[in-house]
Amino acid sequence: MRHPAVPTGTQRPGTRRPGGRTARTRAAVRDAVLTGLAEHGYPGLTVEYVAERSGVHKTTLYRRWGGVEELVADALDLAGEDAWTPPDTGGLEGDLRALAREVCDSFSDPEMAAAPTAFIAAAFQSERAADALRAFYAERFARCETVVERAVARGEAPAGTDAGAVVRAVSAPLFLRLFVTREPVHAALADQSAAATVAAVRAGAFMPPTGTGQATDGPSPAPTRTPDP
Amino acid sequence: MRHPAVPTGTQRPGTRRPGGRTARTRAAVRDAVLTGLAEHGYPGLTVEYVAERSGVHKTTLYRRWGGVEELVADALDLAGEDAWTPPDTGGLEGDLRALAREVCDSFSDPEMAAAPTAFIAAAFQSERAADALRAFYAERFARCETVVERAVARGEAPAGTDAGAVVRAVSAPLFLRLFVTREPVHAALADQSAAATVAAVRAGAFMPPTGTGQATDGPSPAPTRTPDP
Structure with missing residues (x-):
């Protein structure tokens, strides 16, 4: 996970003053x-x-960030520093x-959708933005994995379930429609995806590869997450 | 489905000569x-x-297409006019x-991936390209639905299964990683997605909404495909 204290990756005076001038400048630039x-x-x-x-x-921006690519990447880094936690409804489904509904809702509201959509678009044109987007979603989906860990603890999902794959699978049909097939998304679609993902989890379809197609003596103590590096 | 004979949407002389000068020009422009x-x-x-x-x-391009947006949209329309058919292995999984492996393979090869990736990127910047992309994938996924229809006929999937949702669900985790989370994709991930989707189909999770959360007297004779308009 990357949370650089300063955008250029070099420690500078003032960096560690939380809420200080540096933080305010960075937030203004991000906005x-x-x-x-x-x-x-x-x-x-x-x-x-x-x-x-x-x-x-402008000279400060060039000196401290470098250019547009770094400005975009830093805005994304900063977006990842929020206190968001995944929902906790008491059950996996x-x-x-x-x-899934959160993906649906946030991208259906044009105002909320504008910045994240622009980040996803920027990643097509800038390797630096793509790296920042990868880091952002890796950390975001890692937070989501709690949902699956709690389900395993409750006995709703088999131990060893590939949590990263599950939380991606439930969001994926929405992202596909939003940014590839350009189709509308709505709550019924989110619910369908949740129902499908839960059914797959229960059937053990998200176990690591050794558990899906080949004979195995039991759950591996430390499952390799091959499908989701 | 849109397959305009001429890019501007107006019938012009020469349009209907298959393989003639017009078709050759259009193909050269598309390339x-x-x-x-x-x-x-x-x-x-x-x-x-x-x-x-x-x-x-240049003046021919402006006159017959209009501009860059229309050129891109027409190239996409033409890309949709291929003879591709979905795989037929004899079983749903x-x-x-x-x-899923086809998505994985075609986007893992930089040469094969370049044009479709550019189309997906163009849709962020051009409404006309987004419309063409939507039409392309609507038609492409409609072809894929055969796979589910055959499974229903074989008794591998419940009658009334939302075929459009199924074929999108199996591809979605790959598209998510390729274009949103910017993570690598590979065959194991395609296989995991197929296993998860089949498990969800068998559990009836891809039945129309009335079948997923509410009581129902049986499969509707003409299921409304609400989650996948």
Whole structure:
């Protein structure tokens, strides 16, 4: 997981003052990047725009971030530093349904959707943005895995279930429709995905590969998560 | 499904000569668009580039297509006019595994992946490209539904299974990793997705909404495909 204290990766004076000038500057720059991405998309975002919008001088932006790619990547790093936790409804299907509905709801609201959509688009054009997006979702989905761990503890899912694959599987049909097939998403689709994922979990379809197709003597003590590196 | 005989949507002389000059021109233009998208991406694609690469005069491109958006959309329409059929392995899990592996293989090969990736990226920046992508995948996934229909006929899946949702669900975890979370995909992941989807189908999780959460008197004779409009 990456949470660089400063965007350039070098420790600078002031970095460790929480809520101080550095943090405020970074947040102002992040807000300007999000607005710029939402308004113009990645191809239209410029350091000049971020400078004007944030009130941070252009030379400061170049010196401390480097350029547009680094500005976008840092905004994404900062977005990952929130206190979000996955839903806890008391049951696996309820939790997965809530997770899927959250994807559905946040991308159905044009205002909420603008920045994350722009990040996903930017990753097509910038390796640096793609790296930041990968780190963002790796950490976000790692948080989601709690949902599956709790289900295992409750006996709702077999021990050794590939939690990372499960939380991705329940969200995937929504992301597919939003960003590939460009179809509408809605709550019924989220619920269908949750029902399908729970059925697959119960059937043991998310066990590590040794458990799905080949004979095995029992659950491995430390399952290899091959399908989800 | 859209297969406009001419890109501008207006019938013109020569349109109906299969394999004639019009078809050859359109194919040459399509090839130039694909190369341009693969090399420069949507933001870098220009009518000038397509003219130079295809040997078709710029004014012809403007007159018959309109501009870059229409050129990209038409290239996608043409891509949808292939003879591709879904795999037929004799069983649902084999068919879904082959479908998922095909997604995996085609996007893992940089040369094969370049054009479809560029189309998916272009849809973020152009409504016209998004419409064409939607039509492309709607038609492509409709072809895939045969796989589920055959499974129903063999008794491997409940009658009334939402075929469109099933074929999307099996591909979705791969598309999610390729274009959102930016994680690697591989055959084991395709197989895991196929196993999960088959388990969900068998459990009846892909029945229309009335069958998933509420009591029902039996399968509807003409199931409403609400989750997958």
